[in-house]
Amino acid sequence: MGNSTLLPELISCTADRAPHSTAITYGKDSLSYESLQQQVTALASGLLSLGLQRGERVAIYLEKRFETVIASFAAPSAGGVFVPLNPLLKAEQVSYILRDCNVRTLITSPERLSALQGVLSDCHDLRHVVLTHADCALPEIPGIHACHWNSLLEVPYKRGHRVIDTDMLGILYTSGSTGKPKGVVLSHRNMVAGAKSVASYLENNSNDTLLAALPLSFDAGFSQLTTAFHSGARVVLLNYLLPRDVLKAIENEKVTGLTAVPPLYIQLTQLNWPATVTEHLRYFANTGGRMPRETLDALRRHLPKTKPYLMYGLTEAFRSTYLPPSEVDKRPDSIGKAIPNAEILVLREDGTPCSPHEPGELVHRGALVGMGYWNDKEKTEERYKPLPVHAPGREAGLMLQEIAVFSGDTVRMDEEGFLYFIGRRDEMMKTSGYRVSPTEVEEILYATKMVGECVAFGVDDDRLGQAIQVIATPIDGVAIDVEALMAECRQRMPAYMIPAGIDIRHGPLPRNPNGKIDRKTLSTEWCEKQPR
Incomplete structure (x- = not known):
């Protein structure tokens, strides 16, 4: 595990110490860490040749594939900001995001670009479209330069803009209560600290194979990449149509770690699990909502030797809590305690700490707290607020304010410090893991x-x-x-x-x-x- 401070260093540090280890697998093909690093560096140079400036946004509208991963790390390697778009989004929703964060470069496939033809004229800041298929004809789009992916990989090396760990790295869009998606801004520090924290409690190592079943536009989905790259593990990219495809991938690729949303786990429990699946799967973890007790029990019957990790997180702070496997039998309804390098507070409306079992708002402080919502001052001030003077960790002599994430979720904490989720304070719906x-x-x-x-x-x-x-x-x-x-x-x-x-x-x-x-x-x- 390297001493990374910037996102692309998660790859380069592992490439330095284990260049021939497999980084990612997609279908029947794989890329080593050395090859992945080379392609990230090459694409970063290509983006710079298009005039990419420090902090400019690069949107990635693709399903899970090699190019999606390479582009997600190449944009920040060049000094830009990556904006992963959920491949399920429709044209109008993609157009809104492209306009909202002033995307200059869009990386997509010819098929997806065709679906966007009717909305691109509204994206006034868009200057470049990069198409992943080398054999496709380049479209003529007024005011937009189109080029092939491969042509950017052939550009001579260019050094990226200088950035530091507190610089903006990416914008992850999640539904907002106003009806329009909100862009959660994350820094290099947020992502790297999150990777190190998650890898530490999941005990990830270079022998692991993680299955990327979640969309990479999800914080938890992208976390499969960052956690694996920090640990020197392998990631298997999967675009599945049926739950059975997930089981087949676990079996065929000898997956050791699976993170998924409860609806998928519910579907998986209804299938027959091959015995070979249980031989390698070291842990399973949930995200995107509470795991139903019946589902957890069914999974544990299928996977008696596999460790369950029950987790809770916010896109605004990446990941907040986890329940160690050793505590699951004792308190299966708990969302656990704070992850490493984070502190979780339960506060009253006046900012004072709640007593044991008293409902209050979950507040997250630490290195994983994001940079606010893009282009939305009002919503940012609602969710990202100064730590109250009465809160633990806030000393009177400190002159600068510390910003924490106020989740809007009501929880309670027991006498031993374990947290229990009560409900969401706003009207957001959480369905199939999506907000x-x-x-x-x-x-x-x-x-x-x-x-x-x-x-x-x-x-x-x-x-x-x-x-x-x-x-x-x-x-x-x-x-x-x-x-x-x-x-x-x-x-x-x-x-x-x-x-x-x-x-x-x-x-x-x-x-x-x-x-x-x-x-x-x-x-x-x-x-x-x-x-x-």
Whole structure:
């Protein structure tokens, strides 16, 4: 394990000490650490030849493949900022992100670029498009220079812009309560500290093989890369269609570490596990929501020798807590304690610490606290705030303020310091591991021009964590064709955002005192009417 301070050094340090070790596997092909380092350096030079300036954004709109990994490390190696885009996003959502963070360079495939043709004219800062396929014809896009990936790899070496560990490294977009995605800004320090922390408690080493089943646009998905590269381990990239594909990959690649969201684990428990899977899988870990007790028990029956790690994290602070495997039998509902190099506080509204078992807000302090939300001062000030004067770790003689992440999640802490999740304080929905804004769903429904009013909310679901439910009213009394509306949703939304159900009501929806549609009341009424 190297003494990395910048993200690209996670690769270069391992390449120096173990150049021929396998870094990543995709399909039947693999790249050694030496080869990966060479391609990262080459692409960084290519990006610099396009005029990439320090801090400029490079968006990556690809499924998991070698180029996705190389580009994610090459952009910061050149001194730029990488912006990973979820491959499930539709054109309008991609366009919003490209515009929001003023992306100058987009790396994508010809097929994905074709789907974006109708929105690129709105992306006024976009100057370059890099296509991954060498044999494709370069499109002519007004005001945008298109080039092939391979042509950038052939550019003579150029030294990247000087950066330090507190410089901006990447922007990870997550749904926001305003309906538009929020860009969480992370520094080199955040990512590297996170890699070292996670690797330490998962006990990762150069003998590990980690399965990258989560999207690399997720903090936990990208963490599979950073943790592995810090440890000198191998990462297997997997774009799976069926849960059975995950089991096959674990078996065929002799995977030792799996991190996934609860909905995938639920599906996996319903399959027959080959005995060879259990021979190599050293641990499994959850992210993106609480692991249902039944699912945890079923996994442990399938994997009696595999260590379970129950985790909790925020994109705004990468990872916050974990429950050691030795504590799972004793307290399976706990989210554990703070990860290494972080402190988790449970505070009252006045900033004072809560007593044992008293509900309060989870506050994260330490090296993993991000740099705020891109281009959103108001939301940044809501979530990233100075540590209160009464909080542990805040001494009166300190003149500079320390910024911590106030999660918006309510938790309690027992007498031994173990944390228990109670609920989310905002209206965000968490489904299939994704954070989804109800307003974002509603805006898309309104865009169909098939509804008069609508409201979206999350309801508890054993498989998804939360399922998205919608209540809508017709326009001027004209009946809503629910099947046609659902078809529009499938056309306009990523799969994880599509409502599980749409109920039709007549007349205006109830309002709260501020004149807004009363989401909470509607959600409560809907749940009370469901059969128990």
